[in-house]
Amino acid sequence: MKPEANLTGLFVPLVTPFTDDLRLTPDALARLADEALVGGARGLVALGTTAEAATLTTDEKRAVIRICSAACRAHGAPLIVGVGTNDTAAAVTTLQELAQSGDVTAALVPTPPYTRPGEAGTLAHFTALAEQGGLPLVVYDIPYRTGQTLSTSSLTALGHLPQVVGVKYATGVIDAAAMELLGSPVPDFAVLGGDDAVISPLLAAGARGGILASANVRTADFAELISLWQRDATGPARRLGAELARLSAALFAEPNPAVIKGVLHAQGRIPSPAVRLPLLAASAHSVGRAADLAASRAAHQEAAA
Numbered sequence: 001m002k003p004e005a006n007l008t009g010l011f012v013p014l015v016t017p018f019t020d021d022l023r024l025t026p027d028a029l030a031r032l033a034d035e036a037l038v039g040g041a042r043g044l045v046a047l048g049t050t051a052e053a054a055t056l057t058t059d060e061k062r063a064v065i066r067i068c069s070a071a072c073r074a075h076g077a078p079l080i081v082g083v084g085t086n087d088t089a090a091a092v093t094t095l096q097e098l099a100q101s102g103d104v105t106a107a108l109v110p111t112p113p114y115t116r117p118g119e120a121g122t123l124a125h126f127t128a129l130a131e132q133g134g135l136p137l138v139v140y141d142i143p144y145r146t147g148q149t150l151s152t153s154s155l156t157a158l159g160h161l162p163q164v165v166g167v168k169y170a171t172g173v174i175d176a177a178a179m180e181l182l183g184s185p186v187p188d189f190a191v192l193g194g195d196d197a198v199i200s201p202l203l204a205a206g207a208r209g210g211i212l213a214s215a216n217v218r219t220a221d222f223a224e225l226i227s228l229w230q231r232d233a234t235g236p237a238r239r240l241g242a243e244l245a246r247l248s249a250a251l252f253a254e255p256n257p258a259v260i261k262g263v264l265h266a267q268g269r270i271p272s273p274a275v276r277l278p279l280l281a282a283s284a285h286s287v288g289r290a291a292d293l294a295a296s297r298a299a300h301q302e303a304a305a
Helices: 026-038 058-075 088-101 118-132 152-159 176-183 196-204 219-230 234-251 258-266 284-304
Strands: 009-013 043-046 079-082 106-110 137-141 164-169 190-193 209-211
Touching: 009 219, 026 043, 026 058, 043 058, 058 079, 058 088, 088 106, 088 118, 106 164, 118 137, 118 152, 137 152, 152 164, 152 176, 190 196, 196 209, 196 219, 196 234, 209 219, 219 234, 234 258, 234 284, 258 284
Parallel strands: 009 043, 009 209, 043 079, 079 106, 106 137, 137 164, 164 190, 190 209
Antiparallel strands: none
């Protein structure tokens, strides 16, 4: 029997707020975590791509997990932690350490990047993690970052592993493979959308929720979008989905999370828009355009009230 992970709804992969001189700001991160959960997120994702996890020190990663764990405990929400590596043994060690904390619901693990071990190697990788890691796993299928595409049959095989409870599906397209995966769901294996701009049609096709970086900016609206599709409120869902797709496109106009951080800073929610190299801060044009789109629905709601 698979572990109960309850991966339905919106999961927000939080940014990591820095000061202008690139120091972690724990208070700002704690506020973002609380705001996301109050705003309608089902849970949080720590140490994802959006968190700039690759540039964080070991101590900073521990601090991020500690802060996000505290917020999730306070709200009774699940916490997913990113574990990104193409070293199977190192990933097992990290998973075992996370499992010992008792606060982590699942780990978000990409297909081994850069190495491109093939589908058989990928299945062996996740089998080892499932058998030895001690945590439920969410497979992160994002071929444009990992350099490797997974077939529907491979995802289905992964979904049958006892500890694999879901997939963050971020292939960038809604195609025949996506329809096949959603049309023949594996029991207790949640398909969560991971491409923000196309989350609405993926939800319409049967995805159970999403892990969406854009939801750092408008958490309540992305949570509402998921709820609308779950209630079969197709008209409002299509309209909101189209609006949020425009916002997501603007937020990803430059490498993630530069524009998102720029908007959060413009909103006064984080102390600086700073990102760590090799990322560069987003341009004023990109931030301004995204900030305008982020504010449009809030202004409409105020006028309607």
